Amino acid sequence: MAVLVLADHDNASLGDATHKTVTAATKFGGDVDVLVAGKGCGAVAEAAAKISGVRKVLVAESDALENALAEAVEALVVPLMDGYDAFFAPATTTGKNVAPRIAAKLDVMQLSDIIGVESADTFVRPIYAGNAIETVSTSDAKKIVTVRGTAFDAAEEGGSAAVETVDAAAGNGKSAFVSQEIVQSDRPELTSAKIIVSGGRALGSEEDFNKYMTPLADKLGAGIGASRAAVDAGYAPNDYQVGQTGKIVAPELYIAIGISGAIQHLAGMKDSKIIVAINKDEEAPIFQVADYGLVADLFTAVPELTDAL
């Protein structure tokens, strides 16, 4: 058996989600190859070759792959799948964008966002915002899977896989990259941060979101998240959203500030090791999942907490 893993990267560096997906692929079994699709991504391929347990790294480069256009990634991967039994992609926005396209072209039903590998045809995945856990088996010959990173440990480094170049297919030419706004930040990525401070609608404005959340995050070296309500209200950018349809996180410490705790938000953070909730409404559902709850006005409690650290 052999598995092809799609690398998570930005052409400059390899994302941690790759290592976690390799772990899931190793549980599936067989040889594990990593595909780096991009442009000018030699350093990424070198980094992927160092992941322990990887047989070889395939590199494909083109203009369309530079921005991971789904049509181009599909055209690259579908012919490669002749040599593989499974395709594992991280459940990042890129993985979610391309994997179903590949599945449909191969006439395979995809398994999304898996949190467990039971056997070569049976997987575990959350449904209904994580309020139910489904064990599901597939009758398709090839398995197309996206992997929830928080459910798997990162594969270690120490390998020395061979790096091979493969031709980038042209894609259907019906889509083109226009522009990208990526926020440059020194903060840890939400999906790999050890500590996350997350703000809700109670912050009241973008100005106060930054004024109260940033110093606390700086003190803790934390990533900053937000509830859907805070993002919808424009207090925080979309890539901050933690929840069922946003980012799924599981840090060592999650501090929810002014977040009531709708089921959709809990779906994105309830696997955190320790949860702290600060909210002035003692009835807020967030307190039902918090290890430590503080019923207080965030505008006094947060600066006090920041000073105490």
Added chain:
Amino acid sequence: MKVLVPVKRVIDYNVKARVKPDQSGVDLANVKMSMNPFDEISVEEAVRLKEAGTATEVVVVSIGPQQCQETLRTALAMGADRGILIKTDDKVEPLAVAKLLKAVVAEESPELVILGKQAIDDDSNQTGQMLAALLDWPQGTFANEVKIDGGKANVTREIDGGLQTVALDLPAIVTTDLRLNEPRYASLPNIMKAKKKPIDMKEIGDYGVDVAPRLTTVKVTEPPVREAGEIVEDVPTLVSKLKAKGAL
């Protein structure tokens, strides 16, 4: 330009799903059902395109039991022009839905299909991308903004690091994310008007598509329960507890 919007009837956004004691699935008996929230955003976007004079007709389609008519009526009350119900009491997987929608596209010839990025029941996030692949159309998933201009759809997408804009040749597939728009509430007069709008009743057999399931549910279980912890007095207590746990 004709716009096609598939809509799914799912458990209401505010209802917490309960697992059946026999682990066969989630209990949906007597549970409030509604239109999938992302599909409401899709309908809203299509109706806005019509109001702006870009779209000429908005067709909504649903696949599922008879009650999906209510879901279609909701979309019609929001401003869609007509509906198609492909009736089935069986569970239809995203790949099969995509195949049925491909057949609907062949009949209707829309230039744009707008789908929700994900249904909040199975949380698959697949159908739009699969339909795009089957049609060999370009796709703009997780849309935050859609602009139609000169035979192209410019779609700004919510991605992990921020936003990405792609230009798609029409016909194209768009899947919607939360910030694309805020869906309207249907007014009473529009709800009344929607009752007179046509809904075409179809069966899966009408489309000659293989919808046999590929997946088998082995079991559905409750997630591990997280116990509520303790309420702390004040900030210094919180800090000392976290330090004692080694969390700080």
